[in-house]
Amino acid sequence: MDWTVVQNSLPMFEKGFWLTLRLSFFGIIGAGVLGLICSFIQYFKVPVLRKLVSAYVELSRNTPLLIQLFFLFYGLPQVGIKFSAEVCGIIGIIFLGGSYMAEGFSGGLAGVSKTQIESGLAIGLSRFQLARYVIFPQGLMLSVPAFAANVIFLIKETSIFTVLAIPELTNTALDLIGMYYNTNEYLFMLVVAYAIILIPLSILLTWLEKKVRYGTFGN
Amino acid sequence: MGHLGINIFFEGANFLRLLGGLYVSAKIAFLSIVFGGILGIVLGVLRTLHNPLLRLLLRLYLEFFRIVPTIVLLFLFYYILPQSFNINYKADTVGTIVFSLWMAAEMSDIVRGALISVPRHQVESGKAVGLSTVQLYRYVLLPQSVHLMIPATINLMTRIIKTTSLLLLISVVDVINVGQQIIEANSHRYQDGAFWIYGFIFILYFILCYPLSRLARRLERRGKAGANG
Amino acid sequence: MAEPLLKVEHLKKSYGEKQVLEDISFEVEEGSVVVLLGPSGSGKSTLIRCLNGLEAFQGGTILFNGETVRPSPKNWRRLRQQIGMVFQSYDLFPNMTVLENILLGAVKVQKRKKDEAARQAMGLLKEVGMEQYANAYPRQLSGGQKQRVAIVRALELNPKLMLFDEVTASLDPEMVRGVLEIILRLAREKMTMIVVTHEMNFARQIGDKILFLEDGKILEETPGRQFFTKPQTERAKNFLESMDF
Numbered sequence: 001m002d003w004t005v006v007q008n009s010l011p012m013f014e015k016g017f018w019l020t021l022r023l024s025f026f027g028i029i030g031a032g033v034l035g036l037i038c039s040f041i042q043y044f045k046v047p048v049l050r051k052l053v054s055a056y057v058e059l060s061r062n063t064p065l066l067i068q069l070f071f072l073f074y075g076l077p078q079v080g081i082k083f084s085a086e087v088c089g090i091i092g093i094i095f096l097g098g099s100y101m102a103e104g105f106s107g108g109l110a111g112v113s114k115t116q117i118e119s120g121l122a123i124g125l126s127r128f129q130l131a132r133y134v135i136f137p138q139g140l141m142l143s144v145p146a147f148a149a150n151v152i153f154l155i156k157e158t159s160i161f162t163v164l165a166i167p168e169l170t171n172t173a174l175d176l177i178g179m180y181y182n183t184n185e186y187l188f189m190l191v192v193a194y195a196i197i198l199i200p201l202s203i204l205l206t207w208l209e210k211k212v213r214y215g216t217f218g219n
Numbered sequence: 220m221g222h223l224g225i226n227i228f229f230e231g232a233n234f235l236r237l238l239g240g241l242y243v244s245a246k247i248a249f250l251s252i253v254f255g256g257i258l259g260i261v262l263g264v265l266r267t268l269h270n271p272l273l274r275l276l277l278r279l280y281l282e283f284f285r286i287v288p289t290i291v292l293l294f295l296f297y298y299i300l301p302q303s304f305n306i307n308y309k310a311d312t313v314g315t316i317v318f319s320l321w322m323a324a325e326m327s328d329i330v331r332g333a334l335i336s337v338p339r340h341q342v343e344s345g346k347a348v349g350l351s352t353v354q355l356y357r358y359v360l361l362p363q364s365v366h367l368m369i370p371a372t373i374n375l376m377t378r379i380i381k382t383t384s385l386l387l388l389i390s391v392v393d394v395i396n397v398g399q400q401i402i403e404a405n406s407h408r409y410q411d412g413a414f415w416i417y418g419f420i421f422i423l424y425f426i427l428c429y430p431l432s433r434l435a436r437r438l439e440r441r442g443k444a445g446a447n448g
Numbered sequence: 449m450a451e452p453l454l455k456v457e458h459l460k461k462s463y464g465e466k467q468v469l470e471d472i473s474f475e476v477e478e479g480s481v482v483v484l485l486g487p488s489g490s491g492k493s494t495l496i497r498c499l500n501g502l503e504a505f506q507g508g509t510i511l512f513n514g515e516t517v518r519p520s521p522k523n524w525r526r527l528r529q530q531i532g533m534v535f536q537s538y539d540l541f542p543n544m545t546v547l548e549n550i551l552l553g554a555v556k557v558q559k560r561k562k563d564e565a566a567r568q569a570m571g572l573l574k575e576v577g578m579e580q581y582a583n584a585y586p587r588q589l590s591g592g593q594k595q596r597v598a599i600v601r602a603l604e605l606n607p608k609l610m611l612f613d614e615v616t617a618s619l620d621p622e623m624v625r626g627v628l629e630i631i632l633r634l635a636r637e638k639m640t641m642i643v644v645t646h647e648m649n650f651a652r653q654i655g656d657k658i659l660f661l662e663d664g665k666i667l668e669e670t671p672g673r674q675f676f677t678k679p680q681t682e683r684a685k686n687f688l689e690s691m692d693f
Contacts, residue, residue, distance in 0.1 A: 113539070115535060115537040115539045116539050116541070118502055118535065118539075119535065119539040119540075119541070119598075120541075121501075121502065121524075121528065122500060122502070122528055122532070122533040122535075122602070123528065123529075123532075123552065123553035123557065123601065123602070123605060124525050124526075124528040124529045124553055124557040124558075124605065125525075125552075125553070125556070125557060126521075126525060126557075127521070129556055129557070133541065133544075133552060133556070134541060137541075137543045138541075138542065138543065141543070
């Protein structure tokens with residue numbers, strides 16, 4: 001292991017690191033919002049939209065991100081819609097992540113116990129009030145584990161952006177390998193870089209899960 | 220102007236070649252699922268034994284495969300393995316190895332999770348009748364946890380199938396790779412080849428994975444209803 | 449004689465093929481306590497849940513306070529402010545404090561002013577010995593404490609009728625007494641109540657009238673004192689003996 005190689009490539013890895021974080025951040029927020037909206041549509045069984053959401057969820061969960069990206073970046077321009085590589089990446093993450101988030105939130109909302117709902121009804125809450133004071137707060141708390149898993153999953157998926165030559169972490173490493181052949185050093189740094197992001201994040205999310213679970217299961 | 224895009228499928232052996240590529244992806248997925256599945260069950264059982272060192276080692280193995288993105292795993296094995304251990308495998312084999320190990324890691328977690336959720340008194344009853352550890356697993360723990368494992372395993376299988384899409388990056392001639400070749404070869408005749416080919420591959424994956432997803436969901440629902448019986 | 453507060457006539461309910469409640473008819477006078485007794489599966493819980501709309505019924509009528517109940521979400525919302533219910537699972541909303549739990553109905557449903565509602569809430573909490581827990585969260589309370597708060601939460605809406613569905617069945621034995629004493633006190637204050645319970649001694653003390661159910665039918669309707677010494681039916685007799693240890 002040649003440590004000077006490691007040292008010299010640090011600046012490039014740093015850039016890739018921040019890009020990975022930035023793309024992940026926007027992608028996850030977008031996916032979260034999309035997922036939340038979809039789960040509400042499914043929970044309230046909104047007539048037409050519900051079928052659309054179902055179709056969307058199935059379509060995006062059963063196809064790989066890679067193909068989604070290729071389709072967005074190579075396929076769409078041919079019918080007139082053109083996005084930059086980074087935008088394709090974020091759209092891909094939002095499209096894929098949205099359905100995972102939707103499933104996570106739906107699971108949480110469905111997990112609110114029947115007795116909680118009946119207690120709310122018994123004090124005269126309307127359906128809207130029930131949703132606002134009972135179902136959503138508790139449902140969102142119950143979704144935290146799934147949300148955490150999805151966050152980690154989506155950050156890892158950004159590694160696939162390398163196929164569109166987006167200079168995130170994986171691409172940086174592969175590029176350097178292509179140029180200088182120091183495979184060991186660059187792959188080592190790549191793994192360390194992902195560990196730096198994912199291990200603390202994983203610990204933070206586990207702590208959040210525990211905190212929330214204690215609150216919900218107070219009954 | 221070029222020909223009508225969709226006709227790209229009827230050119231020469233394009234369609235057959237795509238299916239050939241699909242076969243490669245499917246084969247690697249299948250082998251990985253089988254090898255990884257068996258290894259995963261064994262590892263999962265091992266993780267529930269009361270050996271802290273073993274559990275720690277296996278946990279590290281699992282976490283490694285969880286932290287590192289699959290793409291990176293593929294490159295790690297594809298580039299580093301030959302150098303360090305002087306083994307030179309075809310890209311297909313490397314892919315199968317990586318996916319098998321990944322499948323085993325995730326599977327071990329599913330198995331472990333299912334095994335530890337068998338109610339404690341079941342285990343204690345078994346011990347009280349004098350069952351050995353092996354017998355405990357064989358007659359009490361595994362049978363009662365199998366139904367819990369199945370939906371998660373099917374979802375895992377779906378994930379493996381989808382991730383085989385990355386194999387093209389280590390030059391496995393899978394369906395996407397073939398697709399790319401077709402698009403390039405026909406680029407001046409079919410301006411929107413990419414749209415149709417990638418669209419088609421998109422649908423292929425969907426057709427492969429959707430039935431599995433639905434099966435998993437149906438089993439999950441039935442499992443819940445049965446468990447609360 | 450004044451009109452009964454609650455009048456149930458020929459109530460019928462079925463789950464698909466199964467007839468769960470058959471031709472249930474009874475009256476509840478204002479200020480009285482009716483206790484529903486019977487073996488498991490006799491329909492006691494189902495019946496009481498029909499009375500505040502948590503279960504739908506397919507036949508018969510319910511008259512509350514002189515008005516025929518037309519089952520619709522809007523009507524039930526209105527009626528539930530007058531018919532309070534306490535459940536076996538003391539479900540307080542975990543994301544709110546005790547006080548917030550109690551005030552939710554008063555402020556958001558009945559649209560009362562917060563100060564007035566809070567004053568009443570604190571008063572009620574004091575009566576059940578829980579006023580120091582006003583700002584605590586449900587997870588910090590024991591089962592018995594939570595159930596007391598649940599009762600206050602129902603009382604806060606100033607209901608005319610209170611329904612209790614096996615409210616002590618999930619409690620540790622030491623806490624049962626505390627909760628039952630509160631209900632006894634309510635009875636003494638002339639709150640109209642319908643109680644489903646397995647606590648025989650309690651039923652004997654509180655029941656002005658006993659309805660004995662089996663298989664979804666009222667087998668017997670007897671004044672409280674008399675039921676425990678001289679039940680009218682053989683089944684009731686067997687039931688009482690089986691409950692006696």
